[in-house]
Amino acid sequence: MPVPAPNLYPDFNVVRLSHVEFVVRDLETSKAFYHDTLGLQITHDDGERVCLRALEERNHHCIVLRKGEEPVAGHLGFKLYSEEDLDRAAHFFRTRGLPTQWVERPHQGRTLHTADPFGVPLEFYHKMETLPAIHQQYKLYRGVRPLRIDHFNCFSTDVDASVAFYNEIGFRVTEYTEDEETKRLWAAWMHRKGGVHDMAFTNGRGPRLHHVAFWVPTPLAIIDLLDLMSTTGYLANIERGPGRHGISNAFFLYIRDPDGHRIEIYCSDYLTVDPDHEPIKWDLKDPQRQTLWGAPAPRSWFEEGTLFAGVPVGEPTLKAQPIVAP
Ligand SMILES: [Fe+2]
Numbered sequence: 388m389p390v391p392a393p394n395l396y397p398d399f400n401v402v403r404l405s406h407v408e409f410v411v412r413d414l415e416t417s418k419a420f421y422h423d424t425l426g427l428q429i430t431h432d433d434g435e436r437v438c439l440r441a442l443e444e445r446n447h448h449c450i451v452l453r454k455g456e457e458p459v460a461g462h463l464g465f466k467l468y469s470e471e472d473l474d475r476a477a478h479f480f481r482t483r484g485l486p487t488q489w490v491e492r493p494h495q496g497r498t499l500h501t502a503d504p505f506g507v508p509l510e511f512y513h514k515m516e517t518l519p520a521i522h523q524q525y526k527l528y529r530g531v532r533p534l535r536i537d538h539f540n541c542f543s544t545d546v547d548a549s550v551a552f553y554n555e556i557g558f559r560v561t562e563y564t565e566d567e568e569t570k571r572l573w574a575a576w577m578h579r580k581g582g583v584h585d586m587a588f589t590n591g592r593g594p595r596l597h598h599v600a601f602w603v604p605t606p607l608a609i610i611d612l613l614d615l616m617s618t619t620g621y622l623a624n625i626e627r628g629p630g631r632h633g634i635s636n637a638f639f640l641y642i643r644d645p646d647g648h649r650i651e652i653y654c655s656d657y658l659t660v661d662p663d664h665e666p667i668k669w670d671l672k673d674p675q676r677q678t679l680w681g682a683p684a685p686r687s688w689f690e691e692g693t694l695f696a697g698v699p700v701g702e703p704t705l706k707a708q709p710i711v712a713p
Pocket of ligand 1: 598
């Protein structure tokens with residue numbers, strides 16, 4: 388299916404992705420990973436929930452860790468332009484027969500809990516508590532020096548259908564991978580904020596969360612993190628990279644948190660704000676698609692992901708396979 392024309396005037400306006408909620412089994416273990424090792428700043432900790440922000444962020448949290456038994460993802464959070472957009476979003480989801488509920492979330496204003504047609508739990512809000520700027524407090528910079536949350540990537544059982552839905556709510560495709568045989572989408576990258584993506588979809592058992600990415604200032608921060616992780620007991624948590632993606636041109640590293648949630652450290656993609664920005668097409672079998680330098684990703688990268696709480700998983704409708712490391 389061809390990539391749809393962008394919807395420049397959607398029913399409601401998403402500013403950007405905002406935050407993720409992860410359920411983790413041990414908060415102290417998770418804090419050692421996200422705060423001590425990666426360098427995210429703790430903004431709330433009551434023994435049951437820990438909130439963190441990255442160094443450029445004014446909003447209270449980009450990641451919420453909630454203590455629980457099963458390591459799942461609670462929801463993906465998105466910021467909207469206005470309170471009116473929030474009401475328009477509720478109307479949009481309701482008229483499509485999708486679940487809508489107003490929920491209380493600490494440090495946030497009115498929050499709409501809903502789901503996309505495939506079951507991915509989404510939360511939209513306009514107001515979040517803001518905090519003083521810390522981006523020039525260099526004494527706080529540690530670990531990989533994370534500046535901001537950059538994107539989500541989800542497994543989808545039907546990437547064409549996921550793209551059609553997110554296109555309708557204003558996400559624009561920047562790059563995509565097509566299966567040459569069926570001409571169906573195998574993966575797609577879609578943005579709201581002017582980078583390569585806020586949200587990406589990968590063909591696979593879904594819906595599941597593939598990874599959450601954080602933007603860092605330089606590839607050297609990634610090298611420093613690798614030195615740190617490999618000498619502080621996190622060697623087995625390094626999954627893929629470092630490398631340069633063909634898609635997005637970003638420098639990357641994939642790591643797994645203590646519960647297996649996948650985190651990407653991501654650096655230097657490009658500007659995509661023009662409304663007539665043409666998407667870039669990749670062939671699924673092109674080895675430079677995954678990694679510009681040619682190295683294929685490990686099998687775990689294509690198969691493992693985080694379940695969304697209470698959401699059943701189905702098999703992908705497209706059976707095409709990418710090149711996988713032996
Ligand atoms: Fe990514």
